[in-house]
Amino acid sequence: MLKPLLTAGVxxxxxxxxxxxxxxxxxxxxxxxxxLSDTGNVF
Known part of the structure; x- marks a missing residue:
């Protein structure tokens, strides 16, 4: 009974x-x- 109530609460x-x-x-x-996250280093 506690598990369905906890799941519904979450x-x-x-x-x-x-x-x-x-x-x-x-x-x-x-x-x-x-x-690699620099936009000038695309290649």
Missing amino acids: VLTTVLSSPATLAATFSRVFTFGDS
Whole structure:
């Protein structure tokens, strides 16, 4: 009885919190990495 209730709670929490994460807007994306993540090194 506890497992289905816990599963329903996790699913409900995930469904209710997803609109908040989808509403986030990003104005910039920064990438930290090696030379392959550099846009000047395409080849």
